[in-house]
Amino acid sequence: MAAIPEQTLINGYKIPCVGLGTWMSKPGQTSIGEAVKTAIKLGYRHFDCALIYENEQEIGKAIKECIDNGVVKREDLFITSKLWNTYHSKARVPEGCKESLASLGMDYVDLYLIHWPFPMRENAGLLPVAPDGKADVIDIDYTETWTAMQDLVDQGLCRSIGVSNFNSKQIQKIMDLGLKYPITCNEIEISPHNSNEKLLQFCKSKGIAVIAYSPLGSAERPWAKPDDPVLLEEPDILKMAARYNKSAGQVVLRWGIQRGYIVIPKSVSESRQKQNIELFDFALDEDEMNAINRVNRNFRVCTWADFDATHSPYYPFHEEF
Numbered sequence: 001m002a003a004i005p006e007q008t009l010i011n012g013y014k015i016p017c018v019g020l021g022t023w024m025s026k027p028g029q030t031s032i033g034e035a036v037k038t039a040i041k042l043g044y045r046h047f048d049c050a051l052i053y054e055n056e057q058e059i060g061k062a063i064k065e066c067i068d069n070g071v072v073k074r075e076d077l078f079i080t081s082k083l084w085n086t087y088h089s090k091a092r093v094p095e096g097c098k099e100s101l102a103s104l105g106m107d108y109v110d111l112y113l114i115h116w117p118f119p120m121r122e123n124a125g126l127l128p129v130a131p132d133g134k135a136d137v138i139d140i141d142y143t144e145t146w147t148a149m150q151d152l153v154d155q156g157l158c159r160s161i162g163v164s165n166f167n168s169k170q171i172q173k174i175m176d177l178g179l180k181y182p183i184t185c186n187e188i189e190i191s192p193h194n195s196n197e198k199l200l201q202f203c204k205s206k207g208i209a210v211i212a213y214s215p216l217g218s219a220e221r222p223w224a225k226p227d228d229p230v231l232l233e234e235p236d237i238l239k240m241a242a243r244y245n246k247s248a249g250q251v252v253l254r255w256g257i258q259r260g261y262i263v264i265p266k267s268v269s270e271s272r273q274k275q276n277i278e279l280f281d282f283a284l285d286e287d288e289m290n291a292i293n294r295v296n297r298n299f300r301v302c303t304w305a306d307f308d309a310t311h312s313p314y315y316p317f318h319e320e321f
């Protein structure tokens with residue numbers, strides 16, 4: 001089994017170009033713990049976790065079992081976790097990080113991200129609701145949160161820090177603070193339906209690695225509407241898949257790899273996990289890359305439109321990029 005290629009982050013640490021997404025394994029499906037053990041066996045080393053997924057304990061247990069059985073060493077893994085929106089104040093940032101570490105049973109994570117730029121009311125559950133029924137957003141500037149994130153590196157709780165769902169202006173505002181530790185990554189939604197080209201190029205120009213979430217279009221998201229476009233049924237993508245004897249998912253992930261970022265598809269199925277790392281024995285030519293680029297419709301799957309947080313002054317998607 002060939003190792004998954006890596007990218008080098010701006011601080012010198014290496015990150016595997018394909019990781020396993022861990023959000024939402026449905027009841028009745030293979031459990032996320034079993035999925036993680038299978039993935040490690042297949043060669044995955046990068047796992048994208050978060051406090052809000054409420055499954056870090058199960059993932060940590062599965063990883064510990066693999067380490068204890070000699071299947072993998074901790075230092076060969078790249079574990080990401082994320083600070084949830086209800087932990088943005090200076091005092092709460094270390095609490096959020098330590099809660100994730102305790103659940104994972106680890107003394108550090110490789111990468112710790114601010115999950116979203118907007119904060120929500122603290123100590124009122126993970127999804128606090130305001131009297132108007134919308135998300136209970138509060139006012140803590142993400143520069144305060146970033147400063148506290150840097151302290152986590154000093155304390156050895158994480159090796160690299162970064163952001164997720166930040167737009168270019170928000171990134172620039174943090175950079176203008178004068179950084180003690182660099183913004184190593186921005187984890188953002190990218191798929192052929194939402195190619196996010198301008199933000200991708202902005203991040204690259206600043207040396208920030210991009211991690212693409214929902215890279216396959218997140219077909220299982222609970223808020224999908226019947227007339228939403230279905231990425232893996234796009235005719236051009238299906239044609240390319242047939243040409244290379246690959247699946248539509250593999251073509252879409254390969255398109256991402258060739259655009260120069262890291263992809264974190266979620267799968268609890270062994271056969272699809274296997275497909276999602278078999279991306280390095282074929283290449284799309286320029287015409288094929290362009291054909292996939294044309295599928296773009298700026299269609300986001302994660303918008304906070306249903307549990308409405310669009311009124312936060314820190315909501316990232318009012319800007320073009």
Ligand SMILES: NC(=O)c1ccc[n+]([C@@H]2O[C@H](COP(=O)([O-])OP(=O)(O)OC[C@H]3O[C@@H](n4cnc5c(N)ncnc54)[C@H](OP(=O)(O)O)[C@@H]3O)[C@@H](O)[C@H]2O)c1
Pocket residue numbers: 020021022023024048049115164165187188212213214215216217218219220232247248249250264265266267268269272273275276302
């Ligand atoms: N930072 C953020 O704000 C943020 C937001 C959303 C997601 N994420 C992260 O990104 C990860 C991935 O995103 P996602 O879970 O939204 O969606 P995704 O990876 O785009 O899609 C996952 C869906 O595709 C299916 N699938 C997996 N491989 C496939 C293949 N080769 N062919 C066809 N179908 C395939 C999976 O089903 P099976 O499991 O049955 O294979 C699942 O239904 C998440 O798990 C999470 O770790 C981060």
